[in-house]
Amino acid sequence: MSVPEIRRRLRTPLPWRFAVARWYSRSVVFGICAAVAYGWVLAGLSKAPQPGSGWTAFWLSVAGAAVVVKVALAFGPVFAGADRLFWVLSAPVSRGAVLRPRVAGLLGAGAVVGVVWPAVVFGVVGAVVPPFVAVVVGAGVGVAVVALAVVAQRVRVRGQGWLSGVVGLAVVALLLPPRRGGALEPGGALESGAGGVLESGGVLESGGVLEPGGALEPGAGGVLGRGVVRGSEAPAGWWEGALGGVAGRPVGEAWWPAGSSGVVTGQPVWVPGLVVWLVAICLAAVAAFSVARLQRSDLAAGAALAGVARVSVSWIDLALLGAILAERRARLLGRVRSSRLAATGLRGTASRHSGSAFRRPGTGAQVLALAWTDALRLRRTPNAALVWVALLPAPALVALGGETGAVAAVHLVAAFLATDRLAAGLRFVCRSPAMRRALGLPDRRLRLAHLVFPAAGAVVWCAATAVFTPHVSALNAAISAVGAVAVVYRIATRPPIDYGAAIVDFGLFGPTPLGLLAQLGRGPVLLAVLGLVQTAV
Structure with missing residues (x-):
């Protein structure tokens, strides 16, 4: 038996009509995404980067790479379901030969993500590096990141904590x-003529000399030969100081890479791509060799999560995925140290002046005890706090990208996502009748008590982001805080989805599950209405 025979046995036969329909739907989705990406890239390439754009692009890329590694390690990244796992472990062929095609597919997917990621960054901060260099380096980084995740799976390194620290x-x-140093601020000018100076507080470091030919070369004195450069309106080139360096766009026909010494030199632009691809090829070779030594536990760990994720997307209900993630998190923790709730919390206390054995605690004490359980839950799930913090710069990045009209709406959506990460206790209580009966409190009181902690987090998040986010007023921040809490509450208190709801046939558009859409719209519709209000105020 060979590897092609095993793959043929694992492949499910599909009629050609179904295959054509599947590829057609995928091509339509791909075409829509490609059109949106083309417009985003075109806008990014025509956008003049601001001082500090290189710094922003670098750390956005670092955060994106860390998130990709975290997600990959959560799924394996190399995993096998029950049917494939049987053949991988029992077939008389090399285990590595069976798994290497899947590793090759993962590396290809990493390269595609690496190519797309510069387009996302360019849409936010502008083209801080030449597009060709960004594509080559991005593809190499994508391959290296996926290969690193495969190697980490083989050596069984639990790097989730370190990756969270990087994010x-x-x-x-x-x-x-x-x-910001060594930067030409927008509006600043290098006036033409011998002995010209740099105005608007800009600094030309390391004694750069602008020659009549338009090239910036190392020199002394920092004087200007001839020519005019005016901030972001420069037709021939621009300079920005990220990390105290100087970056350049085309001066004549040449692209000048960013440097950290304050001097633009003639270093070839293909050097970063060559270095990145050398590292990526080495990691890919190690990953291809290491998959032959993956054990059953390594391959089966992510299969359950992948299956539940597929079912959650098909059923349009992410509660299943949240449940399996909570179970995996509990297994990784193993054991925790019990924490004592408030003394006057849910338990009663002995009464000295009455004949009854216990005195029922007050409403305030009960709410305080339940809110404290949410705080303990957050301490045991630090990823929720990480997402809450990671969403802080999101509205400011949209403002940096030039989409000023959508900043307030993005602020609302980000506030909702941040608040939702703190509402795990509210969702658990609303979806568990057994827990509500065990606590012995009215449902309304339980829900409001578990809403205290998310509401406090929403207020703090909105107040913090309103300080440094442009185009977000105090009124926008207040609407975002109240709206985020209201949307989270409506989604958490939504009844279980009834998949037998009414379906109406509109003829041309085919059967439409209006009942299912109405159930799923509880919360998102309110979020959309508040988004329109945010753009209007």
């Missing part, structure tokens, strides 16, 4: 940009 560091770096 947190990237968020802090985005919120606290470095002091």
